[in-house]
Amino acid sequence: MPAKIVMIGGGSGLPVIIQPLVKADVDLTAIVTVADDGGSSGLLRDYVNIIPPGDIRNILVAMSTADQELLDLFQYRFQTHDDFLAKHAVGNLLIAALTEMTGDVSEAIARLAKYLKIKGQVYPVSKEPLILKAETVAGQKLSGEAAITAAHQALDSVWVGPSVEGQTIQANPDAVDAILSADMIVYGPGSLFTSILPNIVVPGIREALQATPAKQVYIANIMTQKGETDAYTDAEHLAVLNRHLGKPMVDAVLTNQSEVPDDFVDYQRWGEISTQVKQDPMAIEAEGATVVSRDFLLLRDAGAFHDGQKVASVLLDQLEND
Template sequence: MTAKIVMIGGGSGLPVIIKPLVQQNVDLTAIVTVADDGGSSGLLRDYVNIIPPGDIRNILVAMSEGDQDILDLFQYRFKTDDDFLAKHAVGNLLIAALTEMTGDISQAIAKLARYLKIKGHVYPVAKQPLILHAETKHGEELKGEASITAAHQALDHVWVVDNEGNQDIQASPEAIEAILSADLIVYGPGSLFTSILPNIVVPGIREALQKTKAKQVYIANIMTQKGETDAYTDAQHLQVLNKHLQAQLVDYVLTNDQEVPADFVDYQKWGEISKQVIQDPEAIEQEGAKGISGDFLALRDAGAFHDGQKVTDVLLSLVEE
């Protein structure tokens, strides 16, 4: 029987794991945040009133078994001096166009999935654009993912509202069904407060995560994120996740134990100063989870990333247990 794996997140972290995972005999689903308001995605959500397409585009490409030339075109981003089209990715424009043509983001994604020959399912966590809000440790309220990231303040919790400010939001039924029927739920890797948690706080998603019989795994980030998780241990990431889940639902935490060379990461290129996430296995156990420590490190592009194949091997072993 084919294992059903559901990945929850957004940003650039999920595709790293998805690419090797789709090569396995699994039924893979990605549930993606719709609260991105920066760059091309932010512009399209404001002018066309659709959910931000960037994260969906990247995951579609990661799941695709299509022609590489088509994928390169789908990912092509217009140059900054192209004025009207500046910074827009072709795939974002196609998602916007198909959403307008079909009147439904799910139908738009389904069409693109056929065109790109994807192996898996991609569901937005909700079918309407959402606005992320955060409260800092000092009680200040921040609005919008881009503003939250730029503020560089310690965060306490997040929530989402629709464009009218309402918190009564409907999660995508497909996303809820995928969670309830899953064998394994995987959180991340990705920005904790702006990629993972914006999915969990959508009404209906948390309840499904509390109800599912699936094992649940958190892939801890290799590096901290400025303004979001400064000096966080792997256990502190988990504590925040469990706080938003309103229960100790996570069964396993995957943490990299290989040292990132001090002079390897180009902090100027990646736009932030970060430090390697410290392991705290005892605190992980206190949060009701089992720590899985290993060499999950891939050094490339002057940055520290997860080795997708090594993480995939562990995820498959957990499914088989």
């Protein structure tokens, strides 16, 4: 039987690793945050009262084996001068429509997965939209992913609350089952506080991550994130992850050893003032994890990204060597 890999995260980082893994002989599952409240996803979650669809849309496309023409339509985003539909992606609207038609977001995703001929499973971490909350290092409380990101404050911890007062937060049972039956859990790459941790702090998910026999791997970010992780080393990212997991759970950390040229990244274009994440192998080992240091760097579009193929190859090696 193919090895079972569960990817946990959100944002734009996860699809980069998923695309090459789809071509490998593995059983792939993505568990995606439902706390996004910005852009098209935020508008739809408010108007239609559904989980934010953007990250799910991107991962469905990353796992798809359908024709590129269909994927281009699914990803098409209306122009800003189209007042009513401005900035909405077609795929987001389809997820919203199918959720309303079926009354179940899992059924909506399953139908789209069939249409797009995906190889793998995509599960929202919860079937209800959640509100991300944070406390800064200075003790300030923040609410909402967009507000947390815009504040550019050094963060200490995050947690989630229900979007409807008094509602009980429940983990998606499919996500819990996938974690408990996995051979490998992969965190990231992606924003630590707003893409990865919002999944882990959902009640039921952390307990499953503590109980699973799976090998757990963290893909350390290449660049810091403005305000949230300024000057963080790879080991400091890991320490925050383990703290939110409740205890050291990560077995291996994939960390980039290649240098990002000082003059390559266009910080104005990406809206970030960031620096390269420095390596601290001794501190990683002190957290109980093995250091896997490689050239994972891909320079493109005036930015520094993970080379998905290189990362996927190392993840598959980790499976074989376990």
